[in-house]
Amino acid sequence: MPLSSSQILFFSTLMLGTLLSISSSSWFGAWMGLELNLLSFIPLISSKNNQYSSEAALKYFLIQALGSSIIIMSASFMMSSSELATTLFTVALLLKAGAAPFHFWFPSVMEGLQWNQVIILMTIQKIAPLSLLSYLLYSNTLYIVPAAIITSALVGAIGGINQTFLRKIMAYSSINHMAWMMSAILISETNWLLYFSFYCLISSSVAILFNYQDVFHISHIVNHTPHSSHMKILTFTSLLSLGGLPPFTGFIPKWIIIQEMVSSHMFITLAILLASALLTLFYYLRVAMTALTISSPKTKWSTKSTISSYMTPSMIYMNIFGLLAPSLFTIIL
Amino acid sequence: MLKFMLACIMLMPLVNSWWAVQSSLFILTFILMLYCHHDFSNYMAGWCFNIDSLGYILILLSFWITALVVCSSQKVLKENNYPSLFLLVNIFLLFFLIMTFSANDYLLFYISFESSLIPTLILILGWGYQPERLQAGVYMLFYTLFASLPLLVSLISLYNMSGSLTLGLVENVSGAGFISCIWYVVTVFAFIVKLPMFLVHLWLPKAHVEAPVAGSMILAGVLLKLGGYGLIRVLPLFGEANKNLSWLWVSISLVGGVVVSLMCLRQVDMKALIAYSSVAHMGLVLSGLVVFGWWGVNGAVVVMIGHGLCSSGLFCLANMVYERIGSRSLLISKGLMNFMPSMALWWFLLSAGNMAAPPTLNLLGEISLIISVVSWSKVSMLSISLLSFFSAAYTLYMFSLSQHGKYYSALFSCCSGKVREYLILMLHWLPLNVLILKGSTVMFIL
Numbered sequence: 001m002p003l004s005s006s007q008i009l010f011f012s013t014l015m016l017g018t019l020l021s022i023s024s025s026s027w028f029g030a031w032m033g034l035e036l037n038l039l040s041f042i043p044l045i046s047s048k049n050n051q052y053s054s055e056a057a058l059k060y061f062l063i064q065a066l067g068s069s070i071i072i073m074s075a076s077f078m079m080s081s082s083e084l085a086t087t088l089f090t091v092a093l094l095l096k097a098g099a100a101p102f103h104f105w106f107p108s109v110m111e112g113l114q115w116n117q118v119i120i121l122m123t124i125q126k127i128a129p130l131s132l133l134s135y136l137l138y139s140n141t142l143y144i145v146p147a148a149i150i151t152s153a154l155v156g157a158i159g160g161i162n163q164t165f166l167r168k169i170m171a172y173s174s175i176n177h178m179a180w181m182m183s184a185i186l187i188s189e190t191n192w193l194l195y196f197s198f199y200c201l202i203s204s205s206v207a208i209l210f211n212y213q214d215v216f217h218i219s220h221i222v223n224h225t226p227h228s229s230h231m232k233i234l235t236f237t238s239l240l241s242l243g244g245l246p247p248f249t250g251f252i253p254k255w256i257i258i259q260e261m262v263s264s265h266m267f268i269t270l271a272i273l274l275a276s277a278l279l280t281l282f283y284y285l286r287v288a289m290t291a292l293t294i295s296s297p298k299t300k301w302s303t304k305s306t307i308s309s310y311m312t313p314s315m316i317y318m319n320i321f322g323l324l325a326p327s328l329f330t331i332i333l
Numbered sequence: 334m335l336k337f338m339l340a341c342i343m344l345m346p347l348v349n350s351w352w353a354v355q356s357s358l359f360i361l362t363f364i365l366m367l368y369c370h371h372d373f374s375n376y377m378a379g380w381c382f383n384i385d386s387l388g389y390i391l392i393l394l395s396f397w398i399t400a401l402v403v404c405s406s407q408k409v410l411k412e413n414n415y416p417s418l419f420l421l422v423n424i425f426l427l428f429f430l431i432m433t434f435s436a437n438d439y440l441l442f443y444i445s446f447e448s449s450l451i452p453t454l455i456l457i458l459g460w461g462y463q464p465e466r467l468q469a470g471v472y473m474l475f476y477t478l479f480a481s482l483p484l485l486v487s488l489i490s491l492y493n494m495s496g497s498l499t500l501g502l503v504e505n506v507s508g509a510g511f512i513s514c515i516w517y518v519v520t521v522f523a524f525i526v527k528l529p530m531f532l533v534h535l536w537l538p539k540a541h542v543e544a545p546v547a548g549s550m551i552l553a554g555v556l557l558k559l560g561g562y563g564l565i566r567v568l569p570l571f572g573e574a575n576k577n578l579s580w581l582w583v584s585i586s587l588v589g590g591v592v593v594s595l596m597c598l599r600q601v602d603m604k605a606l607i608a609y610s611s612v613a614h615m616g617l618v619l620s621g622l623v624v625f626g627w628w629g630v631n632g633a634v635v636v637m638i639g640h641g642l643c644s645s646g647l648f649c650l651a652n653m654v655y656e657r658i659g660s661r662s663l664l665i666s667k668g669l670m671n672f673m674p675s676m677a678l679w680w681f682l683l684s685a686g687n688m689a690a691p692p693t694l695n696l697l698g699e700i701s702l703i704i705s706v707v708s709w710s711k712v713s714m715l716s717i718s719l720l721s722f723f724s725a726a727y728t729l730y731m732f733s734l735s736q737h738g739k740y741y742s743a744l745f746s747c748c749s750g751k752v753r754e755y756l757i758l759m760l761h762w763l764p765l766n767v768l769i770l771k772g773s774t775v776m777f778i779l
Contacts, residue, residue, distance in 0.1 A: 233418070233455060240451065245478075247429070247448035255485075262489045274482045278475065285474065289467055294415055294459040323444070 006043065013040040014124065021128040027075040027089075030132055031068060034096065037128060038064040045117045056112025063105040067096040083140050090133065090141040097129035098171075099148050099178045100155035107159070107171040115211030118167055122174050122207070123200040126181075134185045134192060145182055146269060153179035153272050157279035164218045166210055169283055173242060174203065176280045179273060180257055187260045198253040198322075202242050205319045209235050222290045236288035238319045243281035249322025334382040334435040337365060337392070341428040348420040351403075351410045358400035358427075365393055369774065381438050386778035387634060388434040391555070391562055394641050395430040397764070398554035399423055402547045405649050405757050408656060409460065409545075419460060423547065426452035430555055434562065439488050439498040442566070443481070446527075446559055450477055453548060453556060460545040469536075469543035476526055476536040484523035487516055491570070500566060509573040517574035520567050521582075528560030528619055530582065531589020534612045541608035542661070546652035549604060553611055554645035558637045561615070564622045565630060572625075579623040583706065586616030587716040594723030598730055603651045603661045606731050607644055610687060613724060614640050614695075617717075621702040624709040632701030635775050639694030639765060643686035646761030650680055653754055654735070657747040663731070668740030673749045677736045679758040684732040686762070688725040692769050697776065 003011070014037055021033025038061070046057040074088035091102070098106035110118055137145070156176025163169050177199050184191040215221050241248035254277070261270045340361055347353045368377065368389065375383045384392065402423060410416045429452065432445035450473075457470045488498065495504035506513050526533045537557075541549045568575055590613040597613070600606040618636050621629035651661065653676070658666045670677040689695035699721065706713050768775055 233459075237451070245447065245451065246444045247451060251444070258485060259489045259492075262486055263493050267486075270486060274486070278478060278482065281478065282471070282475065285471060289458070289471075292455060292458040292470075293467065294418070 010040040010043045014044065014120070018124060018128045022131045027071070027078060030128075031071050031075060034064075034068055034071065034128055034132075037125070038068065041120070041125065044120065045113055047114075050112075050114075052112035053114075054112075056109045059105055059112075060109045063109075064096060067092045070095075083138075086136055086138050086141050087144065090136050090144045093129045093133045093136070094144075094148050097126055097133070097178060098175065099182065100151040100175055101148070103152070103155055103175050106175060107163075107168045110167045110171040110174075111165060113167065115167075115207050118170060119204045119207045122170065122203050126178075126196070130181060130185065130192070130196070133182070134189060137186065142186075145186060149179045149182045149186075149269060150272050152176065152182065153276035157276035160280060160283045163283070166216055166218065166220075166287065169287065170203065170207065173280055173284070176276055177203070179276065180254070183261060183266070183269060183273065184257050186266075187257075187264060191256060191260055194256055195253040198249065202238070202250050202319055206238055206242055209238065218287055218290075221287065232291045232294065234317075234320065236291040239284045239288045240281070241319050243284040244277055245281070247323060248320050249318065252322055334377045334384055334431070335379050337361065338382075338428060338431055341424055341431065344424050345421060348417040348424070351416055351420065354420050354424070355400065355403045358396065358403060362393070362396040362400055365396055375437075377435070378437075381441055382432070382435045383437050384435045387562070387565065390634070390638060390775055390778065391434045391558060392431055394558070394638060395427060395434070395555045397760075398551055398641065398645055399427045399430075401645065401649070401757055401760055402550050404753065405550065405652065406545065406547045407753065409547075414460065419456075419547070422452045422455050422459070423551075426456070426551060430559075433559060437500045439491065439500065439503065439566075442500075442563070443485055443488055446563065447478075447481060449556065449559065450474060453552065456548040456551075457540060457544045460547065461543045462545065463543060465539075466543035469539040472536040473540045476529075476533065477523075480526040480533070481523035483519040487520045490516065503570055505570050505572060507573065509577045513571070513574045514578060517571040517578065520571065521564060521575075524560040524563040524567070525582065525619065526560075527563070528557060528615045529612060530586050530619055531593055531612060531616055532585060534589075534593070537612060538605045538608040541648070542602060542604050546648060546655075549608075549648040549652075550645040553607070553648055554641040557611060557615060558641055561618050561622065561633055561637045564619070565633070568622060568625070575623060575625065579625070580710075582623045583620040583709070583713065586619045587706075587713055587720065590614075590616035591716050591719045591723060594720060594727055597727035598723070600727075601663045603654065603663055603666065603731065603735065604648065605661075606663075606727065607647045607651060607687075610724065610727060611640065611644050613720060614644075617699065617702050617706075617720065620706050620713075624705055626705040626708065628701045628708075629705030631777050632698045632703075632705060634778065635694055635698030635772075636702060637698075638768070638775050639686070639689075639698055642761050642765040643683060643693070643695060646679075646683045646758055646765075647687060649757055649761065650676070650683060653750070658744065663734045665741050665743075667734055668736070668738045670736045671740050672744070672747050675755070676750045679755070679762070680732055680736055682762050683758070684728045686765050688728040689721070690725075693765050694768050694775065695765075697769055697772055701776075 017037030070092035077085040095102040160172030241250035436442040
């Protein structure tokens with residue numbers, strides 16, 4: 001996608017906001033970064049051609065502004081009653097990150113976006129709230145975060161089953177992955193970083209593939225899949241990678257998190273996470289199904305798209321065969 | 334072991350040439366056969382991979398079955414139904430199977446055990462015949478995954494306990510308290526679903542019925558054996574818990590085997606019948622394994638090998654009928670002796686293998702299994718006798734209904750068998766009946 005100059009500007013301020021909030025030493029600075037981030041995301045998503053995008057932008061603005069105002073309010077409580085302040089902070093950050101039970105805005109905003117904006121919302125926009133959340137693990141928030149983990153796992157798993165829009169499916173999958181990420185935060189920063197980097201890699205490669213084929217609905221996939229059968233299988237094994245099936249890259253972060261959770265005896269949470277992983281896998285598989293049935297019926301007007309860029313296949317390969325190259329993830333660690 | 338894995342990887346660029354892959358698979362099998370005997374218990378060792386006699390014989394079985402799978406799926410080549418992708422998927426499956434059987438680390442074993450699921454899923458979904466294959470694929474994936482995610486947790490707990498996951502270095506889980514029992518059930522359940530035991534077997538007939546011949550052959554031939562192999566590897570860690578709970582598995586699988594045999598007797602779908610008969614046989618394998626006797630384990634290995642060859646051959650036969658008649662129903666494909674008289678001999682010989690008649694490997698294995706289970710409890714004699722009686726009964730039912738009697742009047746004529754097909758059946762039957770002459774290759778290898 002060729003970027004216009006204003007998009008470049010807003011994208012750099014978006015990154016600046018994120019960097020500002022994760023590197024600031026005071027809550028006020030963190031708030032400022034979040035605001036900058038929010039206000040530069042709005043122009044990135046609104047476009048004249050699409051009426052849904054302005055709705056999404058409005059929803060996003062309202063929710064994020066609410067989150068930010070709670071943050072600035074609780075920053076002022078920090079001096080007087082820190083317990084109340086940290087609780088409010090946690091809730092506001094969960095709202096900003098789109099974790100259940102504050103997730104309701106997330107699928108509906110996602111639905112109005114283009115795929116490349118979806119990538120930003122799924123990856124970059126999570127960095128700031130999640131890393132701020134990792135500063136907040138006090139004794140009183142240690143009840144909120146596990147509750148959010150469990151609800152996110154369940155909501156992400158059950159919510160996605162009923163969806164046929166790919167962006168909503170990606171949204172619910174993101175909510176489910178939030179549960180894993182928050183459990184990683186509870187354990188250590190490194191784990192969170194690892195899980196998050198892998199999640200970014202996998203989910204953005206899936207979104208790039210969908211963007212490439214211009215699909216927004218499950219039924220579009222039947223008509224739009226590229227003609228080469230190899231490509232078809234590669235494409236949709238990356239969905240299984242998102243689900244975290246063993247031979248694929250998506251298994252690596254899950255494996256690490258499971259290992260850490262077992263060694264810190266979080267068996268109940270782990271059981272819920274694993275059960276929800278099965279359910280998410282079910283809806284990924286439903287998306288992938290049309291491609292895995294290699295000679296499926298096609299309509300006459302199905303387009304033949306061939307992947308010409310080198311980036312997409314390389315991302316898919318990275319996505320699928322990561323487990324064969326273990327040095328890939330030791331770099332991140 | 335790396336040489337065989339590399340050989341598999343090097344086969345992948347060759348997938349455009351069907352004949353090259355097929356003949357290389359046979360050549361690789363013969364090369365692997367040269368490694369049959371070794372003075373040391375673990376050999377071909379390298380980083381994370383080595384094989385012992387058990388792993389060796391199962392890897393040999395996987396090579397053999399994969400070569401035969403390629404041979405018998407010639408229709409894919411003839412109809413140009415994505416042949417190179419088909420070969421690629423098969424080679425991947427073989428690769429993961431070699432990894433599974435030669436891994437000397439539980440986690441690597443787990444990863445490759447799970448990985449073999451994906452090529453199987455692609456085989457079923459990609460080359461199956463009917464729309465129901467989607468349901469069958471999902472069933473298979475979710476049954477297996479549901480049971481095996483807890484296995485991962487259990488393996489990692491084992492790692493936390495003993496600091497290593499290398500086979501033979503892991504500490505035993507002592508005691509038979511509540512935690513150990515839960516741990517034990519969680520660990521073995523994945524393999525029990527894969528085997529499959531009665532009650533969790535529902536995915537198997539569906540998968541078999543919907544899979545193409547390649548899928549059924551490899552599923553019956555090797556993938557079910559993954560469950561038995563895994564049990565042989567993990568059961569020694571849970572000695573006491575197993576001692577307390579083995580009655581559960583033995584009774585479910587023996588009684589379930591009888592029930593499944595009765596279900597076989599009312600099947601009209603040829604492939605479903607063979608699939609249900611695998612459930613019955615695997616029930617006996619499971620009970621031999623969990624009673625923890627020397628005879629039981631060895632008998633289980635022998636039955637695994639024998640059943641792998643025999644049921645794979647039967648699926649092959651069923652597919653040959655399906656390719657000619659276009660139906661798996663025993664009501665349509667009856668009286669086939671009139672059409673394919675020489676094929677009837679193979680039907681007979683492989684059916685004899687399936688009912689564990691002498692001189693097949695199945696007989697050797699089942700005798701040892703029966704000895705082991707009966708010495709564990711006299712009561713099991715009742716269901717074991719019913720089980721072996723019915724296994725003969727349903728195999729005879731399948732043989733007589735498909736071969737004898739009046740043929741279906743809508744059928745006119747068909748090819749009575751090609752050299753390739755006879756060769757495939759021969760290559761299934763020969764090891765099944767010849768290996769018993771040197772039983773030490775499969776018996777008492779542990």
